[in-house]
Amino acid sequence: MKSRYLFLIIGLCSCGENHTTVLTIDTPDYKRGESLLDHQPDSAFYYFNKVATGSKDSLLIAKSYNYMAVIQSDAGDYYGAEESLLTSLKYLDEQAPSHQNCLVSDYNELGRNSAELYNYEASINYYDQAIKRTRNGNYKAIALNNQAVSFEKMGNYTQAIAIYRSLLEHPPADKLEYARILSNFAKTKWLQDSGYYAALELLTALQIRKEENDEWGLNASYAHLSDYYTRKKPDSAHFYANQMYTVARHLNSPDDQLQALQKLIELSPSNDVKQYFQRYQSLNDSIQTTRNAAKNQFALIRYEVQKNKADNLRLQRDNIKQRVVIYGIVALFCTAVWVFILWYRKRKQRLEWETQTAIREHQLKTSQKVHDVVANGLYRLMMGIEHQESIEKDRILDVLDDLYEQSRDISYEQTKHIPIDFQGAIASLLKNFADASTKVLIVGNDNRLWASVTDKVKKEIELMLQEFMINMKKHSSAQNVLVKFDHQERLLIVEYMDDGVGFPSSFRRGNGLTNTGNRISAIGGQITFDNELPKGLKIKVSIPIAPNA
Structure with missing residues (x-):
C-alpha cells in the first residue's frame, strides 16, 4: 500500500529544524508550484521544472527536483522519480548545514521509491542515509518506520520488530505516527507468529486514526485487520476489506482500491465475486492507461521547458547581433528576421507534430500490450467464472496475481539499461x-x-x-x-x-x-x-x- 508523506517532504525541504537557517529565496515560479501541488500536480511539475532548469540557486534547484520526484512517484513513474532524486542530490553539498534537511528528504524518498520497485536492500540503505542526517525526532521516527516496513517486506521480521520496539519505548509526540508504528508492529509480530494476538494493538491504532480523522491511516488499518482476520474470522475480514474499499474510493487511491477488491474477491460469497472482479478489471485497465499517459506528459513538459530555454538563449544572441548591425542594412536585416521567424514557426510545428506522433505510437504500443497480456487473460477467466457452477477461489486469485504482476511490468516499462559489467x-x-x-x-x-x-x-x-x-x-x-x-x-x-x-x-x-x-x-x-x-x-x-x- 502506498504511504503518502508529502508533509515530510514539505517540512524537510523547507529546512524546518531549529538549528538550520534557510539561505534560499523562493521564486514566483517555485511558490506557484507549491500552491498547485495538491490540486494540479501536472501544472506544479511544470513550474518546478522551470525553476530547476532556470535557477542559479543550487538548493532551490535541489528542492524543485525533490518536489518533481514526489509528483512522479505519486503518478506511478518510479524510474522517473528516481532520476529526479538523484539529480537533486547532485546539487546538494553533503557538508553544508543548510542542505541537510533536503538531503534527508531525498534519501527518504529514494528509500520509498526503491521499496515501490521491490528493491528493499537499496531502500534500507537509503533510509540509513536519511536517519543519520536528521536530528528531528519525528522525522527520524518516520524514516525508521519506513525502514522497518522494508525489513518486513524482505521477511526479516526480527529486525523490523526490533526497530518498532525501539520506537514504541520512546513513542513520538505525533499521535498519527504512533498509530502507524503500533499497527505495523502488530502486523509484523503476527506475520512472524501466526498465533500472536494482534487484534488489541490493531484496534487501538484504528481508534486513534478515527479520532484524528486520518483517512490514509484508516485505509492501512482496515487492510491490516482484514489480513489478520482472514483465517480467524472471515466475516470480520470481509467487513474490514469492504471498509478499506470505501475509504480507498473516497481517497481516490487506485492501488488501494485494487488491493481491497482482491481481498473482497477472496472473502466474498460466490455470487458476489463476479461484480468485484468486473470492477477490478475496469480499474486495472484505467490505472495502466493513466500512468502511461502521466509518464509521457512529464517527459513532454521537460522537453518543452528545455526547448523554450534554448530558444530564449538563441533569441538573446540574435538581439546582441542586431545591436552591432549598421543602419544601412536595416531593411536586409528585417527581411532575414522575417525569414527566420517563418522558418522557426514551421520547425516548431513540425517538432510538435513529431512529438505528438511519437506519443500516439507509444500509446498504441502500450494499448496493444495491455490487450495481449491482460485483457485476453481476464476475458478467459471471466468466461470461466460465468460458465462454471462452482468457483475455485485459489485458482482465480493465482491467475489474478499473475495478471497483476504482468500489468505492473507493462506500467513500469522503461528503456532497458545495459550494465557496465x-x-x-x-x-x-x-x-x-x-x-x-x-x-x-x-x-x-x-x-x-x-x-x-x-x-x-x-x-x-x-x-x-x-x-x-x-x-x-x-x-x-x-x-x-x-x-x-x-x-x-x-x-x-x-x-x-x-x-x-x-x-x-x-x-x-x-x-x-x-x-x-x-x-x-x-x-x-x-x-x-x-x-x-x-x-x-x-x-x-x-x-x-x-x-x-
Whole structure:
C-alpha cells in the first residue's frame, strides 16, 4: 500500500529544524508550484521544472527536483522519480548545514521509491542515509518506520520488530505516527507468529486514526485487520476489506482500491465475486492507461521547458547581433528576421507534430500490450467464472496475481539499461537457471568478448538467452546445459547445447522462439536449430559485429 508523506517532504525541504537557517529565496515560479501541488500536480511539475532548469540557486534547484520526484512517484513513474532524486542530490553539498534537511528528504524518498520497485536492500540503505542526517525526532521516527516496513517486506521480521520496539519505548509526540508504528508492529509480530494476538494493538491504532480523522491511516488499518482476520474470522475480514474499499474510493487511491477488491474477491460469497472482479478489471485497465499517459506528459513538459530555454538563449544572441548591425542594412536585416521567424514557426510545428506522433505510437504500443497480456487473460477467466457452477477461489486469485504482476511490468516499462559489467550480468542470468538437477556451464564469457558489441546487440542477446533458458526449464528436462561465446572473424557466435529431450518431430515454434528469431534477424544475425542430435538440442546464433579490438 502506498504511504503518502508529502508533509515530510514539505517540512524537510523547507529546512524546518531549529538549528538550520534557510539561505534560499523562493521564486514566483517555485511558490506557484507549491500552491498547485495538491490540486494540479501536472501544472506544479511544470513550474518546478522551470525553476530547476532556470535557477542559479543550487538548493532551490535541489528542492524543485525533490518536489518533481514526489509528483512522479505519486503518478506511478518510479524510474522517473528516481532520476529526479538523484539529480537533486547532485546539487546538494553533503557538508553544508543548510542542505541537510533536503538531503534527508531525498534519501527518504529514494528509500520509498526503491521499496515501490521491490528493491528493499537499496531502500534500507537509503533510509540509513536519511536517519543519520536528521536530528528531528519525528522525522527520524518516520524514516525508521519506513525502514522497518522494508525489513518486513524482505521477511526479516526480527529486525523490523526490533526497530518498532525501539520506537514504541520512546513513542513520538505525533499521535498519527504512533498509530502507524503500533499497527505495523502488530502486523509484523503476527506475520512472524501466526498465533500472536494482534487484534488489541490493531484496534487501538484504528481508534486513534478515527479520532484524528486520518483517512490514509484508516485505509492501512482496515487492510491490516482484514489480513489478520482472514483465517480467524472471515466475516470480520470481509467487513474490514469492504471498509478499506470505501475509504480507498473516497481517497481516490487506485492501488488501494485494487488491493481491497482482491481481498473482497477472496472473502466474498460466490455470487458476489463476479461484480468485484468486473470492477477490478475496469480499474486495472484505467490505472495502466493513466500512468502511461502521466509518464509521457512529464517527459513532454521537460522537453518543452528545455526547448523554450534554448530558444530564449538563441533569441538573446540574435538581439546582441542586431545591436552591432549598421543602419544601412536595416531593411536586409528585417527581411532575414522575417525569414527566420517563418522558418522557426514551421520547425516548431513540425517538432510538435513529431512529438505528438511519437506519443500516439507509444500509446498504441502500450494499448496493444495491455490487450495481449491482460485483457485476453481476464476475458478467459471471466468466461470461466460465468460458465462454471462452482468457483475455485485459489485458482482465480493465482491467475489474478499473475495478471497483476504482468500489468505492473507493462506500467513500469522503461528503456532497458545495459550494465557496465555485461559479462557479470550474462553470467548471473544463466546461473539463475542452475539447480540441483540442472548444471549450467558457461564458456568464453569475458569482458574482451563484449568490448566491441553494441548495446543494441547486447540487449537482444540477453533476451535471446533468457528465452532459451526458460524453454529449457519448461520443456527439455535437461541435466546439463552449455552456453559458449566466441569471435570468428567479424561474427559473434553464441552456441547453446543441452542434453534434454530436444524438439519432437511435430514441433512448431511458439511465440517466444518466433520473437527470438525475429530479433536476431533484425540485427542482421542468423539462428540455426540442430535437432538431429541423438539426445538434446543445439542452437547456433551468429551476429555480425565490428572487428574485435
